[in-house]
Amino acid sequence: MPKVHRLCLVGFGNVGQAFARLLLKKAPELAVRYGVSATVTGIITGSHGAAINPEGLNLEAALDVYETGKKLDALSTVDPPEEAQTFIRTCPAEFMFEVTPVDPHRGQPALQTIKTALSAGMHVITANKGPVVHGYQALTELAKQQGLRFMFESAVMDGAPIFSLFRQPLVGANLLGFEGILNSCTNLLLGLMEAGKTFEEALDYGRSIGITETDPSNDVDGWDAAIKVAALVTALMGIPLTPQEVDRTGIRGITPEMLAEAKLAGERWKLVCSAEHSPNGLVARVSPQRVGPESPLYAVNGTSSYCQFKLDVLPGLGILEYNPGPETTAYGLLADFLNILEVQ
């Protein structure tokens, strides 16, 4: 009988639910290929209650309950704490998956939740950029002290392997800088506006497919892109950087006329993220730029994203994530889990 790993989920929105579905789908393969078995012993949500079952929750039932708009509490075999910190201390699990929405300015409450989980002896896996940017060093050190891991593959470019790429595959390499398109929402909006929609029409369409939030300022003003730049610089270049320190210009200044003019010239406006060492220190930037078809950024459309890294040993290594969704983010969480287990 292989050991059954116990997981708890803090957050059960699109990503948390996609992860639950992926676990269900991949369970037989993980057992056969790696001898890995996992069960979810607890889920806590913002507005749909919480559930703990030390023997393992029925994930199909959890997904059903959630989809019908009911509360998870019905599935719980104990009286579930409604507050995340107490929930973590109560839930019997070795892995905590933190998949709540991002707070770009302080990284809370995720930062506190992750500290609590690490202190309680759980490995932590998050898809949340907030705690990476606002707590990378402290959380990594706390994890190390505890003999645990703090992993966050899905925090940038969904499930595309970025942080893990810089572990074994790029061993011995030094990252000098990068340039890319890291915010799907603005990339989609610019594409829609290039195709003739107004900014407001583009926003409405983005909202209708769930890409744009009710208040779009986090994306449109470049905050989401800036926090991703900060996360990459912090974790991959070893330079602590906050989103506030990124030289940031959003897409509000890009008019339909500018898009039309670029199109006539065979070019496109893109919200370009970059960071690079310079004689005056690190220059990190988010700003709209015109790119032509000779740039790898030109063909990055819809919700796809791209980042090209400049290393001391490789002049340019580009990673494209084509057409991601919550399922790809869920895969990044699974990859972190399997890498903590060091399966082969």
Next chain:
Amino acid sequence: MPKVHRLCLVGFGNVGQAFARLLLKKAPELAVRYGVSATVTGIITGSHGAAINPEGLNLEAALDVYETGKKLDALSTVDPPEEAQTFIRTCPAEFMFEVTPVDPHRGQPALQTIKTALSAGMHVITANKGPVVHGYQALTELAKQQGLRFMFESAVMDGAPIFSLFRQPLVGANLLGFEGILNSCTNLLLGLMEAGKTFEEALDYGRSIGITETDPSNDVDGWDAAIKVAALVTALMGIPLTPQEVDRTGIRGITPEMLAEAKLAGERWKLVCSAEHSPNGLVARVSPQRVGPESPLYAVNGTSSYCQFKLDVLPGLGILEYNPGPETTAYGLLADFLNILEVQ
């Protein structure tokens, strides 16, 4: 005192020499960052002799000797065997780096050299596609039996991490297919012809910068691309495939008129490599295709290469290697070495 790892090199052309330079350049960093120290105890070449020094050869001297067109033998402290199999059995080393030219049809003599090294107790690292395609399973099994590793990161897309990407970063994922531009030479030739050169003029230019071989048929007829497709399918999809089994069309049929017509339509001809599962089994192909600026292949020019992977968990993950050279291939060899040592 950290252990000094002893390496021997079979082949000392552009890649072998670039690896020697990289070792020299990175030595202080490897010592400080990973506690790793390495020395080259033997080098054997096709036409510049061989040298063995159990205490470690002077790599600067080896590079100098080679550049002046002399023989390496002058550096040897023992009478160096001139034949590779005997050289391997004589040279005191724990790692054998195989960096000789590719034989696409049989993978020899690299295949035999690698078997000898594994049997002699050495880990093997190669930049050579031949033994991967013609001996992947046998060599991997032999290495496993011996408690050793057979690594070949640099065999496809130079030093860009492809094979290592499918170890930890893409753990738990299944590769369904891929599409890309894997042969730099034909990509360069097509670009030059698009810019107005004739096929012969393009070949001459390619030869002048060392990209095109005297006999260009290996590239032009799609063999190099086919062997790369076969290597990816064999190692990443677990399906043994020979270059001969790849449905292969080279670029000889692409005329200046076809290139001009594509250009007028805003498109380009590219030699596209692909493999995908189909109801009738695996379909692996190398063929010229017209691509437009909406394709990520359009902007892959010069000697750059690109491959987009389709996985069960990620709809599209693209890897671009921009502007590679022997130095990037050398880095792939170094990454394999460090990964065998499992440094962190």
